[in-house]
Amino acid sequence: MPKSAQKDSKNQTTMTDVARHAGVSQMTVSRVMRGHGYVSDDIRQRVMNAANTIGYVHNRLAGAVSGYDNALVGVILPTLQNRVFTEVMSGINETLEKVGIRPVFGVTEYLADAEEKIAMDLLKWRPSGLIMTGLEHSDHFRSMIEKTGVRTVEIMDVDGEPVSDCVGFSHTAVGTQMAQHLLARGHRAVAYVASLDGRDLRAAKRFDAFVKTLAEGGGHLVEHCLTEGPSSMPAGQQVTRDLLAKHRHLDAIYFSNDDLAAGGMLHCLAEGISVPHDLALAGFNGLGFLDAFPMRLTTTQTPRFQIGVEAAKLIANPAIAHSEPRAVDLGCVLVEGETT
């Protein structure tokens, strides 16, 4: 087989091939491909046709080798099984797409050490930025990040010390606010329910603030329980059943997210438990599916999509990218529903 045969079962057509077909130089093809520099319309058209004819696709790797900006951004999320993060991802993706940047991504499944490994792996593709979740990172990781010099954006939280930029909201404020709300509605004996997200330090921040405020206001935490497996409606339903069986005097349950809370609500509906009279329920996130329920859940509306958008902007916009680090607090709103 001649050595010119395709390597690696891949088409190896290059700009030089296109140039030959179009009767121009390789450099002209390069200019056409990336739409940069002056090329006459006539020649541009000829080059485009030649490329289409032989099936040439611009090779972005080659240019990126030279160290010029690579239109790839690393994105690390804890999971894809939670709408919260897929909405963030949508925000990131839509925003990056507009400027021709692609996300390359990794999922940690809430394992702390996975993040560092994934980040180092992502960096091998020289992304122009790295979007990761949360502000808590080991010193070693931080120093690696700084050595490589990638621009980073940490999302979902603003309570802490970001490596450089961060976009999110204060979980401490969320926990405080919800405790105040429950107290105002007269609820005192409250259980807190989290799931695997309990590994999530942001949920812990909400919890700490919540318990503190609750205690200060004369309430108390009846139980802090973690469900098996990831957050889900079935898990919320089960835990609600268990809590009610166990505690005679329970005023309210604060769930670490809406899926769990919705499961709790379904349990109450099915069992004829009067909400909020017999039991109050509160969630977190303000997910859209709640609108289908017969009762509006009290929850905290989080700006998920917007977090993705802002994070992507921070990385996509060179003007911002070379300025001082910034922390963007998008805030949250407590939505008073009918369940508290």
Add this chain to the structure above:
Amino acid sequence: MPKSAQKDSKNQTTMTDVARHAGVSQMTVSRVMRGHGYVSDDIRQRVMNAANTIGYVHNRLAGAVSGYDNALVGVILPTLQNRVFTEVMSGINETLEKVGIRPVFGVTEYLADAEEKIAMDLLKWRPSGLIMTGLEHSDHFRSMIEKTGVRTVEIMDVDGEPVSDCVGFSHTAVGTQMAQHLLARGHRAVAYVASLDGRDLRAAKRFDAFVKTLAEGGGHLVEHCLTEGPSSMPAGQQVTRDLLAKHRHLDAIYFSNDDLAAGGMLHCLAEGISVPHDLALAGFNGLGFLDAFPMRLTTTQTPRFQIGVEAAKLIANPAIAHSEPRAVDLGCVLVEGETT
């Protein structure tokens, strides 16, 4: 500023820098970095230390330029707002991660022409494979794909002509099966509800087979309606309300997915409509959140995660990758719940 300063705000440390620090040649560093070829443990350690010290991260772009396999796979999905696809994505991601391949991805939002554009864009990073949704692609697109020679895997469907490999199940079989089931349960007047996924040709295949089988069995389609916006519980609830108001004699509603069906179920629960006596409900996918509902929904269980796993395997495994194209039908199971 000296010209050696970092270009583009990026660290420009190279293998040569590591080599100097470790007192070896650049080639040796290369061997250590990709764990290929013989290097003594002593030297390997020295190189690793040097790399860590100066913060060097292996640059995979550079090697990939030469046309050798690039550990990137393009993934194109219709949306991230549907659990079905995030579960597929999880399967893809987990499988690829094991062999050190990263997904680079794009979302079409169900726009047909977006797919081709995104695919061409993804190809610019010379992925070793392309995973896309559905079997319907324009001839132009097919020929471009063939010219570039990327290995493709089309997922979610097997009813049609794949470009090369495909992994999924038969939507025609699903529609037929559900019609048979409803007929067997005595339901005749059936409404069909789809959402934006109506743009999705797979839903259309289910619908066609469903209607055909229904008619053959003496049933009939009362109405075929499309909800506004993407599938969701609220949309399903609303459409159920509307359908019931409009049609006096409606035996059952077949929803194009579980979210819509769950919304319908919630409506019936809230309004005291007896299911399946007054109205039967059926969904599609068998999503986990259904377990939280007081009534088990009749639906078709689809192998979403597994589709992702198999698709990724087809691309990750070179042995498979260089063999003949294959169509993998993972099948589906109709789950008889309490709603029909």
Add this chain to the structure above:
DNA sequence: CTGTTAGCGCTTTCAG
């Protein structure tokens, strides 16, 4: 507006 030259950082091939 178009072409020429000189690398980018790495991997392959071929020597030792």
Add this chain to the structure above:
DNA sequence: CTGAAAGCGCTAACAG
């Protein structure tokens, strides 16, 4: 087991 040379496909810089 380690090293030197050649070149991957492309782009910045500079000519014309």
